[in-house]
Amino acid sequence: MRPSLAALTVAAVLATAACGSDSGTEPAGGSTALDVVATTPVVADFARAVGGDRITVRQLIKPGVDPHDYEPSPADVQAVADADVLVRNGVGLDAWLDDTVTAAGFAGPVVDTSTGVPLREGGHEEEGHEEEGGEAREGEGAHEEADPHIWHDPTNAAIMVGGIEKALAERDPDGRATYRANATAYRAELTKLDTETKAKIASIPAERRKLVTNHDALGYYCARYGLDFVGSIIPSFDSAAELSGKELADLAGKIRQTGVKAVFSEASLPPRTAETVAREAGVEVVGGEDALFADGLGPEGSPGGTYLGAERHNTDTIVRALGGRV
Numbered sequence: 001m002r003p004s005l006a007a008l009t010v011a012a013v014l015a016t017a018a019c020g021s022d023s024g025t026e027p028a029g030g031s032t033a034l035d036v037v038a039t040t041p042v043v044a045d046f047a048r049a050v051g052g053d054r055i056t057v058r059q060l061i062k063p064g065v066d067p068h069d070y071e072p073s074p075a076d077v078q079a080v081a082d083a084d085v086l087v088r089n090g091v092g093l094d095a096w097l098d099d100t101v102t103a104a105g106f107a108g109p110v111v112d113t114s115t116g117v118p119l120r121e122g123g124h125e126e127e128g129h130e131e132e133g134g135e136a137r138e139g140e141g142a143h144e145e146a147d148p149h150i151w152h153d154p155t156n157a158a159i160m161v162g163g164i165e166k167a168l169a170e171r172d173p174d175g176r177a178t179y180r181a182n183a184t185a186y187r188a189e190l191t192k193l194d195t196e197t198k199a200k201i202a203s204i205p206a207e208r209r210k211l212v213t214n215h216d217a218l219g220y221y222c223a224r225y226g227l228d229f230v231g232s233i234i235p236s237f238d239s240a241a242e243l244s245g246k247e248l249a250d251l252a253g254k255i256r257q258t259g260v261k262a263v264f265s266e267a268s269l270p271p272r273t274a275e276t277v278a279r280e281a282g283v284e285v286v287g288g289e290d291a292l293f294a295d296g297l298g299p300e301g302s303p304g305g306t307y308l309g310a311e312r313h314n315t316d317t318i319v320r321a322l323g324g325r326v
């Protein structure tokens with residue numbers, strides 16, 4: 001009897017797998033740093049803060065890139081295949097990671113940093129949209145998705161950092177004390193940021209604490225600091241939806257009517273529509289160098305290149321434009 005085709009195939013696969021493991025980059029002797037692959041700039045920054053020099057972080061989404069429609073490259077798939085730990089934002093912001101994990105055959109720990117974070121559901125559209133005729137429309141959940149921009153509330157950031165600390169300590173128990181110390185120090189920075197932000201926002205005259213942004217990314221921030229979210233140029237948590245001409249005119253009307261002082265554009269989105277709406281409403285558009293870090297961080301090494309720096313930039317920009325003191 002000849003050997004079956006299936007048996008030959010299995011043998012071939014095993015031979016390939018054996019070759020594959022030889023050519024890998026096993027930490028031989030010297031470097032024992034954990035290879036951590038993180039999706040967004042924000043969670044990569046948290047991982048660096050917690051891991052210190054016990055880990056190397058490869059960040060898949062570069063600064064200034066819109067994470068909502070990110071497409072991983074073959075190099076990203078390879079990085080995931082070689083990783084010891086994956087760190088993701090979660091809440092659908094980096095949903096593409098699931099397919100990447102499958103494609104890479106990665107079987108290690110994946111930290112979903114949103115675990116334990118109280119999620120904010122969509123719902124800005126509820127006001128003024130009363131149903132008539134008694135037709136029940138519950139299953140139409142266009143605005144029932146959860147908001148993925150969890151990090152803009154530093155108390156959420158503290159939970160995210162805790163998840164990373166736990167996963168790193170499980171994967172590398174020798175580093176447990178280091179991860180604990182780093183995470184504790186970083187959480188102290190988050191508390192400081194939170195206290196500072198509250199004080200700065202409090203300096204804005206109460207009737208001016210109103211925000212119009214480019215897309216709906218600052219809901220957690222508004223909720224934490226008592227800002228009234230009036231609307232966004234892109235009416236969703238995603239960055240892909242578009243307002244119609246009439247809706248844009250309505251938003252401009254709402255801006256005039258509510259006395260909003262400025263429209264904020266974002267570092268990773270084109271500012272054109274925000275500029276049009278601001279012009280129509282007769283208010284300032286805050287953009288260019290002052291664009292908010294709504295979805296990511298600034299270039300590495302720049303003041304907005306870290307989470308703490310980016311959040312301070314956002315707050316200072318918002319507070320200045322709305323007439324407060326920084």
Ligand SMILES: [Zn+2]
Nearest residue numbers: 217237238295
């Ligand atoms: Zn976003």
